[in-house]
Amino acid sequence: TGTDPSKATFSATDYAMMARALRLAERGAYTTRPNPMVGCVIAQGDEVVGTGWHEKKGGPHAEVIALQAAGEHARGATAYVTLEPCAHVGSTGPCADALIAAGVSRVVGAMRDPFPQVDGAGFERLRAAGITVETGLMEAQARVMNRGFLSRIERGRPWVRVKLATSLDGRSALASGDSKWISGEPARRDVQKWRARAGALLTGAGTVLIDDPQLTVRLGDETPFVPPVRVVLDPGLATVARGHIREGGAPTLYVHAPDARMPRGVEADHVAVPVHEGKFDLQAVLAMLAERGINEVQVEAGATLAGAFLSAGLVDELLLYVAPVMLGERARPLFDGLQIDAMAERLTLRIVETRRIGTDVRVLLQPEPP
Numbered sequence: 001t002g003t004d005p006s007k008a009t010f011s012a013t014d015y016a017m018m019a020r021a022l023r024l025a026e027r028g029a030y031t032t033r034p035n036p037m038v039g040c041v042i043a044q045g046d047e048v049v050g051t052g053w054h055e056k057k058g059g060p061h062a063e064v065i066a067l068q069a070a071g072e073h074a075r076g077a078t079a080y081v082t083l084e085p086c087a088h089v090g091s092t093g094p095c096a097d098a099l100i101a102a103g104v105s106r107v108v109g110a111m112r113d114p115f116p117q118v119d120g121a122g123f124e125r126l127r128a129a130g131i132t133v134e135t136g137l138m139e140a141q142a143r144v145m146n147r148g149f150l151s152r153i154e155r156g157r158p159w160v161r162v163k164l165a166t167s168l169d170g171r172s173a174l175a176s177g178d179s180k181w182i183s184g185e186p187a188r189r190d191v192q193k194w195r196a197r198a199g200a201l202l203t204g205a206g207t208v209l210i211d212d213p214q215l216t217v218r219l220g221d222e223t224p225f226v227p228p229v230r231v232v233l234d235p236g237l238a239t240v241a242r243g244h245i246r247e248g249g250a251p252t253l254y255v256h257a258p259d260a261r262m263p264r265g266v267e268a269d270h271v272a273v274p275v276h277e278g279k280f281d282l283q284a285v286l287a288m289l290a291e292r293g294i295n296e297v298q299v300e301a302g303a304t305l306a307g308a309f310l311s312a313g314l315v316d317e318l319l320l321y322v323a324p325v326m327l328g329e330r331a332r333p334l335f336d337g338l339q340i341d342a343m344a345e346r347l348t349l350r351i352v353e354t355r356r357i358g359t360d361v362r363v364l365l366q367p368e369p370p
């Protein structure tokens, strides 16, 4: 810093205010989708005069709530926003205009909003009105928080998190398919929070038949969330009339091969996706989910589907619960179909975070680019 004139320097107060705005934004983690999480803090020097966060699509944006709380104190204040203020009329008016009207004198943004209707226009509008605009404060944190939204807008596909419970010897189930339970109760409860962040929980027909999961979010009554859609990859629509997955207050979407037909008398949401040599085109599956506004997908499936995502290079994040148990050599591996014959071909991952959860260890990993 100091040598690069394009980089603004930020004070300790700036950091503290943006950190607070990021924490506020996180409150929307289970409810804002498909919208991003956004937080806003309005301050006069060290004194916070208004705060806000975006709760849900169609509801007021973070800035509007913070401006309302600040009232006249917004005049001459600094507004800290975790995402560029919008410049479009969507469910609500442009936040850039609201900030201008309130007489804010400085806006500090963590990052640009890549949403096509904003994409720089919000910051531009503020500057044109004579407001000091500085950006890039805690940008890395802001991008991580909204990695799902950013993935959908920037890459046209959701962020893909594969969740797996593994034994110490790298096994995901017994040969019989039985996997109840590898990880302990606290770990299984922890998974619920990651589910609640996701717009979709994706599984395969095999898992529906063997595990019969509900794939719902169970967080306790005090925590509001929007139920993620349960997505079943079922080429022949063999499971549409079966299992707990049809119950429980969350929508279910069946993805099938183009030539499959819904059985007579069964009503379910379904969509055809191309299949090559009996295997789904996973890129097409993800593009279809992005079309439907899904930011984050959590894959909770067996070794076949988990392996297919990994082999295709479509895993962004691996959420691994390692239990201190051995399941032995006849048990199922974590990933089918990974063919590695030389150390040079090995798949390398980066550990993002580790944490002990009850008797297990949670490891969050990201594959290294090849």
Ligand code: AOF
Pocket (backbone or CB within 6 Å): 035, 036, 037, 038, 039, 053, 054, 057, 058, 059, 060, 061, 062, 063, 083, 084, 085, 086, 089, 090, 091, 092, 095, 113, 115, 118
């Ligand atoms: C902001 N502040 O708090 C949020 C923003 O459907 P709408 O009208 O709510 O607009 C959604 C888009 O607005 C969303 O895709 C993103 O680009 C931006 N979200 N912008 O200034 C906020 N939530």
Ligand code: ZN
Pocket (backbone or CB within 6 Å): 061, 062, 063, 085, 086, 093, 094, 095, 096
């Ligand atoms: Zn807005």
